[in-house]
Amino acid sequence: MERKSVAIVLVLAITITPLFVLGWQAQAEKNLRVYAPPWIHKKFPLAEVTKDFEENHPNINVNLEKAGKWSAPKYITEWKGGSTSFDVFVGGSGSMLGPVISGNWLEPLGDMLHGTMAKDEFVGGFLAAGHYKKPNGDGTYYPALPFMGEVAIVGVNTEIMKKSGLWEDGKPKPIPSFSNTEAFMNYFEKIKKNAPVGAHIQIWDREFMQYNYAGPILAMTGAFQEENGKGFDITSEAAHKWLGMLQEMNEKGVGEWVTTDAAGYSKWKTGASGSFYAAQGHIMELVSVTEDESDIAYLGWPGSKENGSIIWTHSVWVPKVSSKVQLAKQYIREAIFSAKFQQWSFNNYGKLPVMEAYYGDGITWFQDQMDTILSIANASKPIPLYADIDKYLDIMKKYLVDSAFGRMEVDKALNKIKSETEDLDFNNLRAE
Amino acid sequence: MSQELKRKLWDKTKLFIFLLPTLVFIFGFIGFPIVFSGYLSFTSFNYAKDALPTFIGLQGYADMILHDSLFHTALLNQIKFAIPYFFITFFASLILAILINELKRWVTLFQTIYYMPMIISMSLVGITFSWIMNPNLGLFNRVLQLVGLGSLTRNWFGDPSTALYGLVIARSWKMMGFTLVVFLGGLASIPGDLREAARIDGANFWQEVVYVILPNLKPYLLIGGIWVLINSFKVFVLPQVVTEGGPGFATLTLYYYSWKLAFERLSMGAASQVAYITAFIILALAAVMNYFLSTSD
Incomplete structure (x- = not known):
C-alpha cells in the first residue's frame, strides 16, 4: 500500500510540476530581455555595448540571449496570450518581419527619430527600409529601425x-x-x-x-x-x-x-x-x-x-506586448545606435553603419572604397x-x-x- | 458502501491516476492537434493577421490540388522520392535479411551493424551525407575519381537532377535496419522442417526463397512494407537540413511544403490541407498494400 501511495504521489508530481515551473518562469523575468540571433552576436559587439549600458545604468539589468531559429508562429502565440520572451530583438530582414508587421505586433519606434537619430542623420535609403504603412491604413510608421545596411x-x-x-x-x-x-x-x-x-x-x-x-x-x-x-x-x-x-x-x-x-x-x-x-x-x-x-x-x-x-537592412524592434517599451527604446538608442556597435561591425565584417556620422573617425579600413559604396548606397532602393x-x-x-x-x-x-x-x-x- | 465496492472504486481511481499522464499526452499532443488541424484544413487562416480562422469548406483543398503549382512540384518530388526509396529500402533489407539468415555465425553482429544507423538522428545523417557528397571534399566523389569514374563526379546535392536521389540514398541507409530486423524476425519464425522438406523434394535455394520463405514471410512483409511506405512520404528533416528544399524546389517534399506554408507563410489552413492530403495518400497506399499482402487464413 505504501509503495502504491508513493507511486501515486510521483505520478501526480510528474503531471503537476511542469505547470508550476512554467508559472514560476513567467514570474521570474523582471529585467530587460534582449534577443539576437547567433550571427548578430558574432558580427556585432553586442555583449560589450550591453555591458557599457549596464555600467551607465547600474539599476538596470539586461539579459542578453541568443535567439533560436526565427519562428514567427512561436512568438505570435506568446503575443496573442499577452506575454513575450523578449523586450528587444536585434536583427530581422524585411521578409522575416513582414508577417509580424502586417499583423501589427510591433511597437512604433518613430518617436525615437530625433537628436542624434533624426531622420536626416541616416544614410540614403536605409531608414526607408524601416518605414511602413500602418496595418489599419491610417498613415505610416516605423515598427522597426534599421541598424545596419548592405x-x-x-x-x-x-x-x-x-x-x-x-x-x-x-x-x-x-x-x-x-x-x-x-x-x-x-x-x-x-x-x-x-x-x-x-x-x-x-x-x-x-x-x-x-x-x-x-x-x-x-x-x-x-x-x-x-x-x-x-x-x-x-x-x-x-x-x-x-x-x-x-x-x-x-x-x-x-x-x-x-x-x-x-x-x-x-x-x-x-x-x-x-x-x-x-x-x-x-x-x-x-x-x-x-x-x-x-x-x-x-x-x-x-x-x-x-x-x-x-x-537591405537588419532592424531592431520591440514587441507591442512588452512591458518595458521605454527601457527598450533607451537601450536601442544608447547601445544599438552607438558608434562602437556600428563601427566595430564595419571594421570587422563590413556591415554598413546606418548613421552618416559614423563614416568618419573610427572607420579603420576601406576608406578608399567608401565613395563607390556610398554613391551606390545613396541611390539605392530596398526590395x-x-x-x-x-x-x-x-x-x-x-x-x-x-x-x-x-x-x-x-x-x-x-x-x-x-x-x-x-x-x-x-x-x-x-x-x- | 460495501468494502468490496470501495475497493473496486479505489482500484478504478488508481487506474485512472496512473493513466492520467499518458491520457493527457495523447489528447493534448496527438488527439487535439489531429482534430484541430482537420478543422483548420477547411479554413483560411493567416496566423499573424487573422484573429480567427474563416471557414471555407473544401475550397482550400480544391485550390491546393488544382491551382497551387508548388503543391504539384512537391507531390511530384514526393513520388519521385517514394518509388526508389521504397524499392531500395524494402528489397535491399529483404535480400540482406535472407542472406544474413543463411549465415551460421555472426547473425547478431550483422544485425547490429545494419541496425546502428537507426539510432542516429536524421539531422546528423543529413550533415554526414552532406560531407560525404560534398563536391570538392566529399568521399563519394573521391572514390569515383580513384576508380577511374572521375567524369561522373558532380555536386550531388547542388544539382537538381541528383539532389533528390542523394536524399533517397541517405534515408535508405538510415532506415534499412528496422525492416531488416523485422524480416530477420520473420525468417526465424519459419519452421526449419518446411525448408528441409523443400530441399528433400529437390528445391534449390532460389526455389526455397520463392515457394517457402516469401509466402511464410507475408505478415512481416506487410508490416515492413507499410513501415517503409509511410516513411517514404514522411520526408522533412533531410531536405530541411541538407538542401532547404532546393536547388530551386528540386527537393521540396509534401511535409516540407506543409512546414513552409505553416512557418514561413503562416498560412495554417493551407498547411493543414497539405498535411491531410499527405495522410490520405499514405492511408490509401497502405490499404492497397494491405489488400495485396494480407493473409486470409
Whole structure:
C-alpha cells in the first residue's frame, strides 16, 4: 500500500510540476530581455555595448540571449496570450518581419527619430527600409529601425583583374554596358582565364535571387518593378535581356551559379574567383582571410552609379506586448545606435553603419572604397515588401532559378511567373 | 458502501491516476492537434493577421490540388522520392535479411551493424551525407575519381537532377535496419522442417526463397512494407537540413511544403490541407498494400 501511495504521489508530481515551473518562469523575468540571433552576436559587439549600458545604468539589468531559429508562429502565440520572451530583438530582414508587421505586433519606434537619430542623420535609403504603412491604413510608421545596411555590389579580386588586363589607373575597368552583350561576355571571359574557381559568382537562393535579378534591371532602367507595382519587372525588354544574359553566363561557364550562401562565400574566400555579386560586407570578408584590403575592389553594374542598386537592412524592434517599451527604446538608442556597435561591425565584417556620422573617425579600413559604396548606397532602393511576399518569392524561386540555370526558357519562366502571381496581394507594406 | 465496492472504486481511481499522464499526452499532443488541424484544413487562416480562422469548406483543398503549382512540384518530388526509396529500402533489407539468415555465425553482429544507423538522428545523417557528397571534399566523389569514374563526379546535392536521389540514398541507409530486423524476425519464425522438406523434394535455394520463405514471410512483409511506405512520404528533416528544399524546389517534399506554408507563410489552413492530403495518400497506399499482402487464413 505504501509503495502504491508513493507511486501515486510521483505520478501526480510528474503531471503537476511542469505547470508550476512554467508559472514560476513567467514570474521570474523582471529585467530587460534582449534577443539576437547567433550571427548578430558574432558580427556585432553586442555583449560589450550591453555591458557599457549596464555600467551607465547600474539599476538596470539586461539579459542578453541568443535567439533560436526565427519562428514567427512561436512568438505570435506568446503575443496573442499577452506575454513575450523578449523586450528587444536585434536583427530581422524585411521578409522575416513582414508577417509580424502586417499583423501589427510591433511597437512604433518613430518617436525615437530625433537628436542624434533624426531622420536626416541616416544614410540614403536605409531608414526607408524601416518605414511602413500602418496595418489599419491610417498613415505610416516605423515598427522597426534599421541598424545596419548592405548594398548589393560587384566585388572583384584585384590580383585576378590585374592578370586579366582589367585593371587601369589603380582601379578595375568598368563592366561594359548591358547593351553590348559581346563586350560584356568578353569581360568575364578574360577573368575566367585567370580565375580557377570561376569568373563570376552569384548565389541563387531565395534571398539573393531577388538582388541578382532586380539589381541589374534597376541599373539598366532605373526601376525594377512592373509599372503597376505588381511585382518585379518581368515584362520589359530589360527583364528578358538580363535573364537571357544570366543563362548565357551560366552556359558559357563565366557565371558560377550556386544555390546556397555558404557555397558562394566559400568559393569567394578561396581567393581564386574573379568577381562576386553579393552584399558588400560579405565581399569584404575575403580580407579577413588574406588580411590585405587591397585584395578586393568594388564595381557597380553598368548604370548603377546613376540608377542605384538594391539595399537591405537588419532592424531592431520591440514587441507591442512588452512591458518595458521605454527601457527598450533607451537601450536601442544608447547601445544599438552607438558608434562602437556600428563601427566595430564595419571594421570587422563590413556591415554598413546606418548613421552618416559614423563614416568618419573610427572607420579603420576601406576608406578608399567608401565613395563607390556610398554613391551606390545613396541611390539605392530596398526590395518592396509585398503583402504576399512569401508566396511571391516561392513562385519566383521556382521559375527564376530554373531559368538562370538554363533549365527553362526565359519567355516560359517569365510567363509562368506572370500567370501564377496575378492574383497575389502586391500591396507594398513599406511606405513609398 | 460495501468494502468490496470501495475497493473496486479505489482500484478504478488508481487506474485512472496512473493513466492520467499518458491520457493527457495523447489528447493534448496527438488527439487535439489531429482534430484541430482537420478543422483548420477547411479554413483560411493567416496566423499573424487573422484573429480567427474563416471557414471555407473544401475550397482550400480544391485550390491546393488544382491551382497551387508548388503543391504539384512537391507531390511530384514526393513520388519521385517514394518509388526508389521504397524499392531500395524494402528489397535491399529483404535480400540482406535472407542472406544474413543463411549465415551460421555472426547473425547478431550483422544485425547490429545494419541496425546502428537507426539510432542516429536524421539531422546528423543529413550533415554526414552532406560531407560525404560534398563536391570538392566529399568521399563519394573521391572514390569515383580513384576508380577511374572521375567524369561522373558532380555536386550531388547542388544539382537538381541528383539532389533528390542523394536524399533517397541517405534515408535508405538510415532506415534499412528496422525492416531488416523485422524480416530477420520473420525468417526465424519459419519452421526449419518446411525448408528441409523443400530441399528433400529437390528445391534449390532460389526455389526455397520463392515457394517457402516469401509466402511464410507475408505478415512481416506487410508490416515492413507499410513501415517503409509511410516513411517514404514522411520526408522533412533531410531536405530541411541538407538542401532547404532546393536547388530551386528540386527537393521540396509534401511535409516540407506543409512546414513552409505553416512557418514561413503562416498560412495554417493551407498547411493543414497539405498535411491531410499527405495522410490520405499514405492511408490509401497502405490499404492497397494491405489488400495485396494480407493473409486470409
